[in-house]
Amino acid sequence: MAKTDARTESAMTTPIHVISLTSATDRREAFSRSIEGQELDWRFFDAHREPVGIHYDEAAAIRHHGRPLQPGEIGVYSSHAALWRQLVADPTTNQYLILEDDVIADWAAIRMLCAIDYAAEGMEYLKLFYKLPSPHLPDRRNWPVPGFYVVRLYGKPYGAQGYFITKKAAARFLELYNDAVRPIDDQTDRFWENGIPNRCLFPFPIMEAYRPSTIGPARFAGKQTRAAKMRLRADRMRRKIAFMMDRALRR
Template structure:
């Protein structure tokens, strides 16, 4: 069984109406998952690793980024507490293409081919075909992850592993998912996308507040970035060899 969760703040009726109309138009079962809001100026969430955040970024996460991070984790946790085998997670500012339901159905018909599948991404990345889905749609692998948590399918194993990986919060949730060299969860995508991102709603992430760093903190930040970059490049080298060697349908 599959569940469809749309993450949405309860006090955003325009966004909810926008998504509700689409779900009802395509006759899709759904539920709104109340997003977690972190009020500006409130205490840091217990999961927030501020020391690590400043070490690799030098700037605190925005309140909305923290809420988004915690909301996706809460969806995964609730999914794992139930009996559904797959979960479709959507944010509340996406447009569904007419082919959306058919592509999701094709993915669910062969779940052994994936752990997480992005249905939209913020950036275009070189894609390696895995197999045909339906019509012109193709399941793909990415060498470099294309960012974005606007919409994705996830299975129970991936949800459990990502929940563990994100137990400390020091980056935005889409960045945490992109770091496959750390969590090891295969994240695939589809080409072309079956979602669009509606920018007319604006952002609920808030404004970033730059933190003044001492020379020592700046040095630590740069050392962290170098170490992360080296680990990433080793991972990408090995992953590229695997992708290029794999037979294609």
């Protein structure tokens, strides 16, 4: 593994793609002001409102996740998947930083992180934030510089507000998750299924600005089918077993 100073002084600059609806002018203006003068390679990605290049089957979503996906969830899913496809086809880089437009960022930390070659570090997918407390184990200490840590997540932490992703992880996610049967962050959290460790940097270099959800409370409505409950129970067991096994190996 390269030394820390070699990583952080690299000439690499990771392209940053910020998912944002074209109609979200206030968000775009706020984000643009926040990143102004940071000398980062960034651009807005026009978020999708409809599924593009993915398949959504409501019956399959109910069967796997226990409920239909809301229109906003489908648009978010389609937008992230589109950027994965773009990355796989992009001849200029091996990795992207994907952000949503409602993040508040420590741009000095982001500049440092954008200089890292994640494939060379064996880190194909790295979250910068998650929403819910989750069982975790330490993965790397004082990485990439003292004071930062990487943890592996074993629960359902949710959150796709910001993450680094390599071509390898993007191709794997596209291979498994072109069918939108769960929200996008629920899919990428399925480490036992996709083989991509669910890692996150801590302390978080970004956070989500509070705004009322545009997806709405309807996503919590309705009763789950018995089959969906059984699938969710099996998923919980897989996460728990993986956590217990990895914790035992560290002793």
